[in-house]
Amino acid sequence: MTTALSIQGLEKVYGNGFKALKGIDLTVKQGDFFALLGPNGAGKSTTLGIVSSLVQKTAGRVSIMGHDLVTDTFAAKQCLGVVPQEFNFNQFEKVYDIVITQAGYYGLAEKQVASHAQSLLTALDLWDKRNEPARSLSGGMKRRLMIARALIHQPQILILDEPTAGVDIELRRSMWEFMKKLNENGTTIILTTHYLEEAEQLCKNIAIINNGEIVTNTSVKALLSQLQTETFVLDVDGDIKQLPKTMLAELSAYHLQQVDSDHLEISVSKGQGLNAVFSALSLANIQVRSMRTKANRLEELFVNLVQDDNQPSVTSNSRQSSLLKKGA
Amino acid sequence: MQQPIHRSLFSIQWVAFKTIVVKEVRRFMRIWQQTLIPPAITMTLYFIIFGNLIGSRIGDMGGFDYMSFIVPGLIMMSVITNAYGNVASSFFGNKFQRSVEELMVSPVFPSVILAGYVMGGVARGVMVGLIVTLLSLYFTDLKVHNLPIVIIVTCLSAILFSLGGFINAVFASKFDDITIIPAFIITPLTYLGGVFYSISLLPEFWQDVSKLNPILYIVNSFRYGILGESDVNVSVAIAMLVMFIAILSSFSVWLLKRGTGMRS
Numbered sequence: 399m400t401t402a403l404s405i406q407g408l409e410k411v412y413g414n415g416f417k418a419l420k421g422i423d424l425t426v427k428q429g430d431f432f433a434l435l436g437p438n439g440a441g442k443s444t445t446l447g448i449v450s451s452l453v454q455k456t457a458g459r460v461s462i463m464g465h466d467l468v469t470d471t472f473a474a475k476q477c478l479g480v481v482p483q484e485f486n487f488n489q490f491e492k493v494y495d496i497v498i499t500q501a502g503y504y505g506l507a508e509k510q511v512a513s514h515a516q517s518l519l520t521a522l523d524l525w526d527k528r529n530e531p532a533r534s535l536s537g538g539m540k541r542r543l544m545i546a547r548a549l550i551h552q553p554q555i556l557i558l559d560e561p562t563a564g565v566d567i568e569l570r571r572s573m574w575e576f577m578k579k580l581n582e583n584g585t586t587i588i589l590t591t592h593y594l595e596e597a598e599q600l601c602k603n604i605a606i607i608n609n610g611e612i613v614t615n616t617s618v619k620a621l622l623s624q625l626q627t628e629t630f631v632l633d634v635d636g637d638i639k640q641l642p643k644t645m646l647a648e649l650s651a652y653h654l655q656q657v658d659s660d661h662l663e664i665s666v667s668k669g670q671g672l673n674a675v676f677s678a679l680s681l682a683n684i685q686v687r688s689m690r691t692k693a694n695r696l697e698e699l700f701v702n703l704v705q706d707d708n709q710p711s712v713t714s715n716s717r718q719s720s721l722l723k724k725g726a
Numbered sequence: 727m728q729q730p731i732h733r734s735l736f737s738i739q740w741v742a743f744k745t746i747v748v749k750e751v752r753r754f755m756r757i758w759q760q761t762l763i764p765p766a767i768t769m770t771l772y773f774i775i776f777g778n779l780i781g782s783r784i785g786d787m788g789g790f791d792y793m794s795f796i797v798p799g800l801i802m803m804s805v806i807t808n809a810y811g812n813v814a815s816s817f818f819g820n821k822f823q824r825s826v827e828e829l830m831v832s833p834v835f836p837s838v839i840l841a842g843y844v845m846g847g848v849a850r851g852v853m854v855g856l857i858v859t860l861l862s863l864y865f866t867d868l869k870v871h872n873l874p875i876v877i878i879v880t881c882l883s884a885i886l887f888s889l890g891g892f893i894n895a896v897f898a899s900k901f902d903d904i905t906i907i908p909a910f911i912i913t914p915l916t917y918l919g920g921v922f923y924s925i926s927l928l929p930e931f932w933q934d935v936s937k938l939n940p941i942l943y944i945v946n947s948f949r950y951g952i953l954g955e956s957d958v959n960v961s962v963a964i965a966m967l968v969m970f971i972a973i974l975s976s977f978s979v980w981l982l983k984r985g986t987g988m989r990s
Contacts, residue, residue, distance in 0.1 A: 491749075
């Protein structure tokens with residue numbers, strides 16, 4: 399499988415001396431659905447800005463579908479479609495004109511892309527709005543317009559910088575389906591998001607960036623398999639103080655905590671079952687009404703990795719983090 | 727698997743150029759109440775007040791009645807201010823709304839981006855020039871002395887001031903920045919550039935000072951094309967226009983390549 403995006407030793411120092419990227423290396427394979435995650439200010443948007451030619455790099459090399467972004471700019475840019483974080487179209491232009499104008503920038507005249515524009519706008523539920531000025535669209539529609547615009551020239555790589563920010567749940571899920579289909583049809587997708595559930599649902603591979611450095615770069619599966627503990631929240635009918643002391647001693651392997659009168663938190667280590675907990679609760683006549691994980695699994699890992707990277711002296715997760723780094 | 731659509735480099739850049747021009751023309755036509763009507767009203771007032779009311783008391787200027795004398799200058803004033811204003815406001819607006827990023831991400835060459843915006847400025851400058859010319863026919867008989875000179879000077883002047891507007895927009899960081907140069911430099915130079923008088927009326931010292939004003943050469947070359955009279959050598963004026971266009975074009979392309987005011 400060929401490389402869609404290759405980043406080597408990428409550095410960015412802004413005019414005020416802030417070092418946003420400290421020589422990162424990253425490779426995204428063709429056909430991948432790749433997530434670049436990190437806290438605010440970590441360097442995600444700077445990285446994607448350099449790849450999109452919107453930010454000047456200080457050092458390093460970027461190649462897109464094998465075309466160097468500096469020496470073979472024209473070919474490299476043709477392979478790329480970009481959906482930025484902020485709305486960046488002319489708000490006074492009509493929806494259809496925005497998409498057709500973008501096609502023109504890639505050398506595609508209206509007659510060549512009219513049917514593709516119609517199918518894209520229809521797929522993204524914007525066809526009825528084609529003659530409306532962009533400023534009249536809702537936030538979600540504007541996001542979808544940016545996706546349609548980025549796809550009009552059928553790029554091989556699509557960069558999505560927080561595409562579902564501020565979008566309601568129903569619409570977000572329909573956008574996920576759209577992106578999944580796009581990826582299945584061969585488009586390499588590189589995504590940044592703060593919704594880690596989104597990354598877990600959609601992406602095959604993940605890189606986490608923090609303080610301008612790649613903290614981990616691996617598959618979602620490999621990353622999740624390294625999760626050491628998982629915390630569940632049980633909606634219960636009863637008080638755990640009702641449990642006999644002998645049973646509490648049997649459950650000492652678990653970290654049990656009653657959050658309030660109805661909720662119980664249980665931390666379960668990798669390989670541990672929950673049967674003993676349910677048996678004990680059943681014997682004490684405590685009913686379990688429902689159960690959910692406390693946090694998204696990827697979110698737990700993300701917080702651990704980022705916190706550990708920011709505070710090396712915190713030891714509770716350092717071993718796990720170093721294992722993850724080795725895994726990367 | 728999607729494959730890129732292969733087209734020749736020239737055809738891609740040509741379609742991109744046409745796209746930018748169409749976008750620019752569509753923009754100023756969409757807001758015609760702001761772009762085409764105000765210069766028509768302003769120039770009509772100039773014709774009535776300076777040409778008819780005051781001009782009739784002034785008498786001849788440069789061998790022509792005052793109305794005939796000021797018409798070429800006022801047409802050219804419309805062309806250059808509108809060409810400048812179109813590119814300055816459009817490109818700065820695109821920077822402000824960040825829609826310039828569409829172009830920065832795309833494979834359009836910087837020279838093509840520049841050419842597209844400049845052509846948009848020329849289109850508006852020429853369109854306003856034509857409107858003002860048509861209005862002037864109500865006030866005076868306009869006979870063209872040398873049509874090629876009229877066309878060449880109009881186009882070159884519109885290109886030069888479009889480039890000026892582009893550079894202004896590149897460096898502008900707020901809307902005020904694109905009004906400062908027209909208000910404090912272009913308008914005074916235009917008024918002192920022989921639109922309303924022949925520099926032969928001035929003392930010798932001020933004649934020499936006036937010859938440092940580039941707009942004097944533009945206005946007088948255009949007046950030569952219409953009336954056949956000029957205070958300056960038309961060939962020198964055209965050569966200067968070409969030279970300044972070459973300098974400003976090169977500088978503008980360099981700014982675009984660097985991403986000045988557009989890339990962080």
